[in-house]
Amino acid sequence: MTLRVNDLKVYYQTLRGDVHALDGVTFDLADGEIMGLAGESGCGKTTLGKSLIRLDSRMRHVGGTIELDGKDVPIADDNAMVPLRYHEISLIPQYAMSALNPTRKIGRMVDELLRARGVRPADVADELRRRLELVGLDPDVLNRFPIELSGGMKQRVVMVISTLLDPSLLIADEVTSALDVSTQRAVAESMVEFRDRGYVKSMIFVTHDISLVYQMADTIMVMYAGHVVEKAPAGTVINEPRHPYTQMLIGALPEVGTTTVQGRLEGIPGTPPGLLDPPTGCRFKDRCPMAFSKCSEQPPLVEIEPGHWAACWKTG
Amino acid sequence: MTNVAGAPGAADKAGSAEPAGERKVSETLHFARRNPKLLIGLGIVLVFLLIGIIGPFFVDHDPNEYVGPKSQPPNGEYWFGTTTFGQDIWAQFVIGVRSTFLIGVFGGGVAFLIGTAVGFVAGYKGGIVDEILNMITNVVLVLPALVVLIVAIAYLDVRGLFVQGVFIGLTTWPWAARAVRSQALSLATRDYVDLARLSGRRTWRIITAEIAPNMSSYLVMSFILLFGGAVLTAAGLDFIGLGPSNGVSLGLMLESAVAWSALQLGMWWWFIPPGLGITVIVGSLYILNVGLDEVFNPKLREL
Amino acid sequence: MLELSHVHKVYRVGAFGGGRLRAVRDVSLTVEPGEVVSLIGESGSGKSTIGKMVLGLFRPSAGRITFEGTDITTIRGHAARKEYYRRVQGVFQDPFSCFNPIFKADRVFEMVRSSYFPRTSDAVWKDKVLDALATVRLDPGNVLGKYPHQLSGGQLQRLLIARALLLDIKLLVADEIISMLDASTRIDVLNLLADLKERGLGILFVTHDLSLGNYVSDKSVILRKGAIAEMGPTARVFDNPLHPYSRHLLSCVPQLHRTWAEVDAELEANPPEDVTLPTADDGESAPLIEAEENHFVGIDQG
Secondary structure, three states: OOEEEEEEEEEEEEOOEEEEEEEEEEEEEOOOOEEEEEOOOOOOHHHHHHHOOOOOOOEEEEEEEEEEOOEEOOOOOHHHHOOOEOOOEEEEOOOHHHHOOOOOOHHHHHHHHHHHOOOOHHHHHHHHHHHHHHOOOOHHHHHOOHHHOOHHHHHHHHHHHHOOOOOOEEEEEOOOOOOOHHHHHHHHHHHHHHHHOOOOOEEEEEEOOHHHHHHHOOEEEEEEOOEEEEEEEHHHHHHOOOOHHHHHHHHOOOOOOOOHHHOOOOOOOOOOOOOOOOOOOOOOHHHOOOOOHHHHOOOOOEEEEOOEEEOOOOOO | OOOOOOOOOOOOOOOOOOOHHHHHHHHHHHHHHOOHHHHHHHHHHHHHHHHHHHHHHHOOOOOOOOOOOOOOOOOOOOOOOEOOOOOEHHHHHHHHHHHHHHHHHHHHHHHHHHHHHHHHHHHHHOHHHHHHHHHHHHHHHHOOHHHHHHHHHHHOOOOOHHHHHHHHHHHHHHHHHHHHHHHHHHHHOOHHHHHHHHOOOOHHHHHHHHHHHHHHHHHHHHHHHHHHHHHHHHHHHHHOOOOOOOOOOHHHHHHHHHHOOHHHHOOHHHHHHHHHHHHHHHHHHHHHHHHHHHHHOHHHOOO | OEEEEEEEEEEEEOHHHOEEEEEEEEEEEEEOOOOEEEEEOOOOOOHHHHHHHHOOOOOOOEEEEEEOOEEHHHOOOHHHHHHHHHHEEEEOOOHHHHOOOOOOOOHHHHHHHHHHOOOOOHHHHHHHHHHHHHHOOOOHHHHOOOOHHHOOHHHHHHHHHHHHHHOOOOEEEEEOOOOOOOHHHHHHHHHHHHHHHHOOOEEEEEEOOHHHHHHHOOEEEEEEOOEEEEEEEHHHHHHOOOOHHHHHHHHHOOOOOOOHHHHHHHHHHOOOOOOOOOOOOOOOOOOOEEEEOOEEEOOOOO
């Protein structure tokens, strides 16, 4: 088991109180697993990705544990996290592409980053070139400025850099969202390739696009309002989802080939609850057509069949 | 919008009943009250403003009149001492502070009006209008402003505070125009501006109602900087003898202190008050501005 | 109703405007009443530029855009432009940035009122607003008097559509209107477009997402680098893409029930027949060839 997250709670401190962004998140990530983490905006998926690597000044670790390769990950202790970052856990943040320093050549930026992490750039130079070629880039990109690269190229460069030290866990946050469909496919496929070659042991791929994770992930975890609602192999989540939220979410996605002529799809009425003062019980109950009295208690996340977890009283 | 950018649930639909306007104001106040730079800068500026407003009412004679004994160091009767001619330095100082604020408001105000008007029109209209205005801005920007001022003001017979303010305004607006232009340029492409166009709104209403309110903090800060700049420029002009004829200002005080060798005679009370006054007023304006920047800009807020 | 005829848009770029960027190249298309036309393309395809030109926010460099017989590029003066916007309106990508954050959300209605209905009485106006809100299926109690940040993206986007409906519009330009919305509310806005279409509105639906373009539209136009790659009835374009670029795009779209590998395998098993593509050597024109009835293919740009 690469990663084991148990009852993780991370809150955002705001002037008006704590925002319960992650409120008891539990899941395991197997060796070699690519997990797609899906959900609507504000469900806590980005917070989860960030929590595994660095809490920013407004985030507070309230409870729960994280284990990576059997060792505890001390996320609340910023200093103790330093040796883990980049070596063991690597994050490609949402806007990594645009965060590249425009005045530095790519190669120089990579060298600085490596030195900052206590690695001699010369030791990994060959590997760096090999991997750039693997994702279809000319190693010459190292002598170029970020502005000279297209979005897809930048995103691949960021991906190669983040995985250069073969971390156990790579968290990719919406890395393909800003890309065009054809580039999106290339980037997504290179990520799978990296896993296959063992450059990263396992991966969490955060996205709002379920049809994209279906293409590349082994498992999909769906979050809603700070809770995990369902986790299962990708095909199961798409074809036989059990949680009402997952079912409605997938039912609301138009596909190539669906038209209004064949009948209309339906959205989910209502909006997700605010997390400043979250409701008790199941957080989906106000929008759920199947809600009943028991839903005022929070349903536990249970394994309803091997590898398929769901948090709903109707499935348990 | 909110202080937790990116935090999930930040756009809390259920829990936020109070309007954004009020919330934004209260949030700004929250950070304003906790920002030492802002409080210190504002405090000092207000003290000087009070001196400039109230002080002159307690001066019952012309500040340039020879009222007392000559070359007196500060004492109970003449708080800041007297000049070589027996002029009351305290009286000169309080009236000088007043004219310093006036020149700041005049000069800064004129520069602000021209600069924002040019900036808004250039940024919003774009295209050829932008290019022409930009060219004018750049020409004025590279003019050696002080030299032009010296030449222009030297030719004027009557030199008053007002004329000085207008001249300062006419030469210092370009950078404000550039700053406003770049902001307006980015705001003009916002969707709500397009929407206002689709709603059949006229250009000036779009600028005043849609664009300007969204950069109000920016405008306030521009004005403060222009104000400080005008004070300094005026002090410089006064110091080289191009100040208002027969007027009193901190710069003129410095000029006469130097002209009558206060430095060599060790009459520190003659040159320290005006020198320190200008330095402290302008310095605290800049500190105030840094403070405001931190309050308005969430990225700079110290938590 | 709306007709674009050989429309070009060229931007001057770089220092001193020396460079030329051809954002839209020789585009001709029509939108009829009660028809949804999807403009589909990746970034840089010129799709949004076309939308903005139709809305009169940009001027075409060459070509004609006619709406009900008048060339809109000849519209001069504030009054005439205002009349045009009475019949043609737009909704944009980011609902949050369409609302001036310092004002209440329903100010967008007031702007329409003060410009177009200054003499309408309060009671009549209120009925009109409630009517428009009912059409977009919004509960007035939930949205009126609120600030933009208190509403969800889906609600804001529907408010904007309601705003457009206050005017007697014939054509709606919907520019990426759902790409910022969450999956669970996207489909409601799409369904709303289908409702409007049934009321006889012409809709120009600009999108980068092929599956969304497919869901509502009658006609699809696939753009590449400013020129039309393929245009035709939606069902034909998606079932039988003729242009290599359309085929490539369709093979890259992540689908919900078919993986990329499956799509590739299918393509391999039934390789599509090649069609003759038109050519344009001047770098400016972009002719179309009618490969089958009403189904056009455009030039190959590599």
